Amino acid sequence: MSLTSTPADLGPREAREHFRSGADVHTAGWAPGRTQANLISVPADWAYEVLLFCQRNPKPCPVLDVTDAGAWTTPLAPGADLRTDIPRYRVWKDGELAAEPSEVTGLWRSDLVSFLIGCSFTFEAELAAAGVPVRHVDQGRNVPMYVTDRACRVAGRLHGPMVVSMRPVPAELVDRARQVTGLLPAVHGAPVHAGDPADLGIGDLGRPDFGDRVGLHPGDVPVFWACGVTPQAAVMASRPPFAITHAPGRMFVTDVPDAHYRVG
Amino acid sequence: MSLTSTPADLGPREAREHFRSGADVHTAGWAPGRTQANLISVPADWAYEVLLFCQRNPKPCPVLDVTDAGAWTTPLAPGADLRTDIPRYRVWKDGELAAEPSEVTGLWRSDLVSFLIGCSFTFEAELAAAGVPVRHVDQGRNVPMYVTDRACRVAGRLHGPMVVSMRPVPAELVDRARQVTGLLPAVHGAPVHAGDPADLGIGDLGRPDFGDRVGLHPGDVPVFWACGVTPQAAVMASRPPFAITHAPGRMFVTDVPDAHYRVG
Structure with a gap:
């Protein structure tokens, strides 16, 4: 990214590269017209309850994609890495905020199921x-x-x-x-x-x-x-042993044009 | 129901009573303007995969409600009984059609999770x-x-x-x-x-x-x-040990006005 470019100049892939290289910024206004997503990753034995929670609360929790256990890729953004491409993460232990790292590669687990949930920045x-x-x-x-x-x-x-x-x-x-x-x-x-x-x-x-x-x-x-921070509030209230989320406002930027999700 | 009444004359509750008392009819044209639903009930250890299948295939499998294990009620139709209020059921064992009964009270299991999926009759x-x-x-x-x-x-x-x-x-x-x-x-x-x-x-x-x-x-x-028969086709292809579904075209009639689900 040149020193003079603004977020709106960048495509989603360039935006993700920028975040991967360490930029700690909120993503409002970045890659306009591309779908942005909330992340929540939980151990597989909590995955059904997260998915059911989303189904029962579709306004705050519209699910865009669910990974297989351990996977860090998504068809919403080919080539992206869910462990590194978000500007800032939150790591939760027993419902308590344990860390706010810029990437979570070393914390990733083979039993983590990741949910990407629509964000209103889109x-x-x-x-x-x-x-x-x-x-x-x-x-x-x-x-x-x-x-x-x-x-x-x-x-x-x-x-x-x-x-x-x-x-x-x-x-x-x-x-x-x-x-x-x-x-x-x-x-x-x-x-x-x-x-x-x-x-x-x-x-x-x-x-x-x-x-x-x-x-x-x-x-x-x-x-x-x-708001897609709702699952994060549920983590705080419900205390699963482990979870990883994005930091509020620091979203996963997908390649998907917002028009893809327009109804009618 | 009087002998001269037609399906369009009946409300959803009366329609369900009619089916509960044994009428074996398809439900196209019944209780017009009320949401109709496909049913698939599976043992709890298949529930996550059914819900994920629906999330990954939202056009054929739009989920309207998911019950807790063993439950036969739904907020979509207070007072209804999912075991009796559909005109005809299909019972599946290892992916094979085992029976087509008019009610499934005797076959119900405490580990059955039921999915109600939107139907185009609506x-x-x-x-x-x-x-x-x-x-x-x-x-x-x-x-x-x-x-x-x-x-x-x-x-x-x-x-x-x-x-x-x-x-x-x-x-x-x-x-x-x-x-x-x-x-x-x-x-x-x-x-x-x-x-x-x-x-x-x-x-x-x-x-x-x-x-x-x-x-x-x-x-x-x-x-x-x-079409919401898609999960039934998945049962035939994937062979879970047990499942109950509606018979195609013989739907669960809910109380919910179709306008409730209109977007925009």
């Missing part, structure tokens, strides 16, 4: 194309994410609250944002809520649980989408 | 409302279904071909049929093919593998949708 290029401003990208920040008071449907040992991402949207464009994103259920689809954060049990928009604080412009409404 | 009311004729309903027949030469993505021990249903559609209405059904991915979504059956490896439209032969009108094009 639809931001479509929002922008439809004339909906994307404030956190304009402000050069990660999207703010919040743990809500809404419980996910339980799947065996897995339980936890829904996590949401928030984007400020001018009031007159909320319907357009709903329409644009509603056609992309694989990356969380339409918002789960627009308006009062208290309706989701969020006390202070200025203190997100993950990501960055983002400023609202006059006339903006906070709009909330289900 | 969108027929919307097709009709959009002015697209539904020939098999007009002709009082079950929809014709065909085993194709397209292999599903493998999931562990589970493999098999994609099965499709076919509806003849006037050529000038094929795009409209595509649009209407494309918004309902939970019940198979847009067609996988329109036109030459040979492109799917189907030799003779007059000899469906399941269901009834349905006549094309002059100017009709055969349009093919992915």
Whole structure:
């Protein structure tokens, strides 16, 4: 990458190479129009419960791919390595955050099943194309994410609250944002809520649980989408012995154009 | 049910009561506008592979609900009994059809996990409302279904071909049929093919593998949708020791309005 290039100049493969070589950045605005994904890798004896959790909670957990045990490749990005190509990882032991490394090759296990779950960064290029401003990208920040008071449907040992991402949207464009994103259920689809954060049990928009604080412009409404950090919250609540996830906002960038997942 | 009532007069609960009391009929045209579902029940040690097979083959296998082991209830139809409320079942042993009973209460096992998978009968009311004729309903027949030469993505021990249903559609209405059904991915979504059956490896439209032969009108094009009998074909190919499914075309009628699954 040249010193003058911006994330939007790079294709998904170049973006992954950049992260693999150590760049620790959030991926909002990178490789626009390409599908971005959340990662959660668990031991095989937890895989059914993760997959069932995703099936029972499709808004926060739309599954894009599931690997075979031990594999670190995915058809969503040929040539990519799930152990190295995410800017930052989180390693969980018994539900506690144990480390935040830039790659996890040495921690990989032959029994790890990896789930790639759609991320709302994917639809931001479509929002922008439809004339909906994307404030956190304009402000050069990660999207703010919040743990809500809404419980996910339980799947065996897995339980936890829904996590949401928030984007400020001018009031007159909320319907357009709903329409644009509603056609992309694989990356969380339409918002789960627009308006009062208290309706989701969020006390202070200025203190997100993950990501960055983002400023609202006059006339903006906070709009909330289900977020793929939800499985991470389930790991914290349910305490499997071991798990690896991406760090919030530092996603796996796939080769798949977002239009591939557009419905209708 | 009175002797003069027709399927379209009945709500989903009344339809299930009718089937529970022994009526052996296909469910095309019953409880129009309510979501119909395919059933596959397998021992718990096959459940992950079935769920993964569905995730990897979402067009034929859109999962609407997964029960806990042993359960015969579903939130999709409160009060329903999955062991009795389908007009006819199929019981499989080592991949061979062992019986076709009208209820399976005596065969139920505490380790059975049941999957309810969307059925294209669901969108027929919307097709009709959009002015697209539904020939098999007009002709009082079950929809014709065909085993194709397209292999599903493998999931562990589970493999098999994609099965499709076919509806003849006037050529000038094929795009409209595509649009209407494309918004309902939970019940198979847009067609996988329109036109030459040979492109799917189907030799003779007059000899469906399941269901009834349905006549094309002059100017009709055969349009093919992915079908929820696909997991049954996987059972035949992959030979789990035990499985229970619905009989093709004899579906589980849920309470859920089809609009619940409409995207966008």
